[in-house]
Amino acid sequence: MTTEPIAIDALGPAGAYRTRKRSAIPDVTGATFAELSIVPRLFVTRAMSALRAATSLPAERRLAALAEGAEIFRHGEVAGLSYEAYEYAVSRVSGVSRQAVRDAADEIHDAALKAHYATFQARPGSAVADWRDPLTRTGRAVWTRRGEVFAVHAAGNHPAPHALWLEALALGYRIAVRPSRREPLTPHRLIMALRQAGFGDDQVVLLPTDHDGADEVLRGADLGIVYGGDAVVRKYATDTTMLAQGPGRSKTLITADTDWRDHLDTIVDSISHHGGVKCINTTAVLVEGDPAPLAEAIAERLAAIPVLPPEHPDAVLPVQRADSARAVSDYLLSQAKGTRAWLGGDGVVAELGDGSAALTPSVRQLDRWDSGQLDIELGFPCVWVAPWTPADGVAPLRNSLVLNAYTKDEGLIDRLMDDPTVSNLYLGDHPTYWMEPGVPHDGFLGEFLMRSKTVIRG
Template structure:
């Protein structure tokens, strides 16, 4: 998406510069970051392609650290990220700025501060979870005599085109740094503050040769993808379509998380589960539920769900801009309730009931708490479940679970009262990131080479 270039209002002097190899780069071109009321809160650099290309070339040649040294630095960065003032923002100031620009509830931003820090702190365990049991990290492992799988990077440079719907994605891409990749992040114009905070904390901890912050426009994003070895791109269907046939790009697109409600469970408990899955992360995350399939009386379930949603306090609901509210009203066939408060428009959740299991609205995904509720049919519902990021099965019926588990295109399956928004850094999100970044290679060293090395004849 092209970043609009607007004059900066005098209301802010906050700047987000490009950072590579520990040095900032000031540009003449910049974009304005506004809050939900249209008030400028920051000015963000727009790094040109020539700078990006040079930064990547320099990072390839920069000094290297061992994985142990990288992990120790990331643990130091975690404490700084969570507790220190970074880029002029204390943790509380950072969270408030996040709320102003994304509309996420306070609890979501506060929890994300700890979630990202915990991910940085626990990187050895996280990347080990994605390593095959028979693989080793280093060619000089003691098992080299017998032979093993060498867990190897597919490249050296990784680019991330980040989204701005929530800070949670910035707990994922640091895994690339933990695997030894030089990682460059293009932050979202909507919310660049989390990427800036993570990268500045890493730079201060000694990882200036491994991370870079690259605020840029669509031309710079194309250069990032072209110059890096591998890339991770977040976005909607347009991003999915753009990179669909690009083998070096992994796309994190619409999640289309769903819940299947069996006829054997309590409808009030099911409604509570769905309400939580709708609102836990402000309804804007890829794991926020967007469709519910119900065995039994769909209208009765919708009544229970609406009652559960009405009981939510206003502070648990997301805020949006006037532009977003107008757009949602233009695309929804259901009235949307939005009330103006000091931080933006409070969006009340929307529940749409449809009569057919394969109604196309089951695939609809919007960036606020909004679900389509359809009757579940074993045959007609199956194609709509395929390709989902998460499906929670709220039922005790084995046949219901087995049919869903049999569809390998569903990335995550949860059974019971587990919200679609549940995540753990040790559990695959959309597969392990290491599945994309790493490969297994057979490796063995002959005994005679080991003996030579022991005599001082190094490999």
């Protein structure tokens, strides 16, 4: 790797654009690793107008370009960076382990190849994809876009969410991505790869900008997706043009008819996979009976995870600047008062000696599920273990992006299936981070992007 900061240009409708105003992108030690061009609001306005004026590529060309772009992204040299250099850079900037970056790159690659298949899993069974379909002669629903331009306010905690907006591109939307300053390397590489593969500069753009410009990205689009915390979810809760992706609060439940010892590997893996940074990592475990033995067993397993810099091939734990890690640790300690610490009782900071620190696991046992801590989700292996009884019902399990239920109680399963705040329900040995193209994450994206309209013709 060069000692000079990597230049991450804006990618506008007239090509790459390097601005005078740039934001330093630090690595986990705090040293400047890259420089991100920051475009003004006027640039954003013009870029969004260009997307709106453009015409989407025909479907066959879109799918071919997605497939070629997937190969370039995962294997080629893009903007002077080999894939290996990109992987190293993302691990150093984001603090996510290099293995997690590699898995995410594979996920993005796979999502691009399967984007057409994935999008059409959301299509109503009675609808057709094109008005030219012979079935429209007698009257038929046609699945069609709700708009033309789709905006993405990207997450920076992990590269994998960039796999999702590829579905919108496959459906013919033109895409504007406002990258996170925490990790802009992945969307820059992906959009460059897509452009090399045949998408025009007026089809997909990268708009690094400030908060004023960020609002303009959303205003200039027909629909958008935004990532953030509870405040973001509340802000867009009633906006039918915005899809808010907030905390996952994914959970695991073990009822008395199941021996948790038979499933400990999956439970621990759900907590620690990719360093616990994703919304689909388990952050709460509820158990019928005494939670202490399970909490102790989880803590014993998590304590064995090594502390390593993020680029190390065996790294798991997320790494941040040491001062940031201490702030996270202090917050955890302030919120965990009154709980029993099985791991991380004195803090969760392991300094690496270069100004960075790994966030080490925390296992806390609660006396009751409604003590207030169960909904605290932090971006490392931090798990709350609490008691559950059948009398508690589904209340402790609500507001879960993924719930993994180890139970034979079909009545409980029915209630969980009917609960609208449980987005995904896994039964048995399936880690909460399991995902595949073609199954919904928080509902199908296609449900948000598309609508059905009746067409009848002669």
